[in-house]
Amino acid sequence: MNTKTRRQREFEQRELLFLETASEIIRSDGVSACTMDKIAELTEYAKGTVYKHFTSKEDILCGLCVERLSKGVEMFAHALQIEGGTRQKMVAIGLSYQLFTNKYPEEFDLLIAARTNNIREKASPSRIQQMEQIDGACQQIIHSIIEQAITQGDLTLPKGMQVVDLGFGLWAASFGLLALSQADGLVGGFMPTDVEHQLVSHMDCLLDGYGWQPLSSQHPSEDNYQVVLNHLSKFA
């Protein structure tokens, strides 16, 4: 019984080892260099052992997403604790999403790929479920702020929209912004002037559009950005 938990622990430990090794390979040589054989070799386990943990290469990739996303959720939770109104909290979450992508650029790349059927169909069902659970946790956090904002009177749902819709919109817009900013190959001339501040600027507009108080015209727009950044740096 005690042994069982120890075994369990060792197993999880090793799973993490495989994941971190995969991450290192990806960081240094790209996704295509991240082969099962190489992971096995670097960790000094046999390939068969790796397959005891992951059903396929894509399963590892998704596993890595899950691992990183769980760190992301932690960041979001920290962001929630910033002092200020509900709107400020919402922006803080957006920004922590951005910090997340800066911290794990390669993994964010995977995260984008993981939206793709090509990847999803090759990962194990249980891994997919894990991903969905984490996605759910993120949405949960966002929903909680939205509901809080409604309760406190900062926000009235736009006509025809539910809490989930608003959450989805915010999430999707941020995802799109970050995904497209990151693609390094974009035509220079069409990239925004100041990538760093894009997310906050656009979020501010979107939140204004939703009618989330206080509107940006009513509060000093000047560095909200820095304030949030400072708050987040205390953790991470």
Added chain:
Amino acid sequence: MNTKTRRQREFEQRELLFLETASEIIRSDGVSACTMDKIAELTEYAKGTVYKHFTSKEDILCGLCVERLSKGVEMFAHALQIEGGTRQKMVAIGLSYQLFTNKYPEEFDLLIAARTNNIREKASPSRIQQMEQIDGACQQIIHSIIEQAITQGDLTLPKGMQVVDLGFGLWAASFGLLALSQADGLVGGFMPTDVEHQLVSHMDCLLDGYGWQPLSSQHPSEDNYQVVLNHLSKFA
């Protein structure tokens, strides 16, 4: 000289044949089933011939994106011709983007994947350049409406934002919305209530946030959606 153009034509013709064949395979059996050998077999050419056109499998995938995106650009151009103000035109473009993803769901999947370093690094430089050119053309269209809106007094750029920033925001938000809506694996409970109208609703809010006249509060919100849809159906 005349022969040369004929050869050229035949070459392009065959390139298209390979692309369409790839598309069919993907539609029926998924991306992973789309192998070079299979394309060669179905088109009754040798693999070497396929490689005369495309440097790698990823190159074909990107080629397919380019092909489809060029159709997309046509749709955007049609959308521009809708009767109404600049804001209506902008919404029409967003909607035609949505129609595009509905028309070519598999290819949109590829388009998402093509944002990924993993794919980009394996495609040929010239193909990447083609993709950037098309991206540029899309942005160009968006920029033209934004500029028109400014000229006509429908829009004043929010503080600190340039035309490219606004275009980027609109583009990215739409991309995010569509990419996340399409991922069929998302947790049911967190999916928006009415996927079909999501894009327009959120775009409306975002445009309000940018201060793009006439604000949604000032015009009958009721089916703008249908109007645009009708307009677009005349073409496509």
Added chain:
DNA sequence: TGAAAAAGTGACGTTTCGTCACAATATGAC
């Protein structure tokens, strides 16, 4: 201590990739 269960192994068959030396065909000068 030893039998049963669990974990670990790596050679193997298969698939796909991308290459390349060679074959077939088309071109245009004479």
Added chain:
DNA sequence: GTCATATTGTGACGAAACGTCACTTTTTCA
């Protein structure tokens, strides 16, 4: 019409990766 040259097409081949599985080693616990 013919022949040298250039272009285009071919498919066998080697390399790389995947995923499997029969077998070995280690651990567990009665």
